[in-house]
Amino acid sequence: MAGGSTDPKAIIQAAGCLACHKLDGQGQTIAPDLTHVGSRRDDESIRKKILDPMSSIAKGYEKLAGIMPKTFGTMMNAAQLEALAQFLAAHK
Ligand code: HEC
Numbered sequence: 887m888a889g890g891s892t893d894p895k896a897i898i899q900a901a902g903c904l905a906c907h908k909l910d911g912q913g914q915t916i917a918p919d920l921t922h923v924g925s926r927r928d929d930e931s932i933r934k935k936i937l938d939p940m941s942s943i944a945k946g947y948e949k950l951a952g953i954m955p956k957t958f959g960t961m962m963n964a965a966q967l968e969a970l971a972q973f974l975a976a977h978k
Contacts, residue, residue: 887961888901888962888966890963894972894973894974897962897969901958901961901970906953907919908920910977916953917947917950918944920974923974923975925978928975929972929975936959937959937967938956939954939955940952940956
């Protein structure tokens with residue numbers, strides 16, 4: 887995915903996160919805005935959420951539980967997952 891790039895923006899683009907989420911003013915609004923997700927979750931929690939979306943459901947979004955794809959863990963390698971989790975955790 888994304889040619890193995892560890893550029894978080896390239897990963898987000900390739901994974902299609904913004905088809906559901908907003909980030910820094912771009913993307914859709916059906917899922918929680920990730921612009922300040924780092925103030926709600928640390929990198930560990932974000933990593934877990936990406937690997938296993940049903941592990942913890944965002945507050946107020948319980949009705950949308952199960953919509954987030956469960957396949958990201960198989961699409962990205964460990965370095966990409968780490969880069970993405972760190973990037974989002976820094977969005978305070
Ligand atoms: C098909 C729509 C969809 C896509 C694509 C998607 N998500 Fe989600 N995501 C959701 C929904 C709906 C929720 C809220 C319900 C829940 O927690 O499962 C959510 C919740 C989250 C949360 C928790 C937010 C919070 O405020 O606690 C994070 C973090 C997250 N997604 C990251 C990602 C990342 C990173 C990607 C891309 C790799 C992604 N999502 C792709 C639908 C999606």
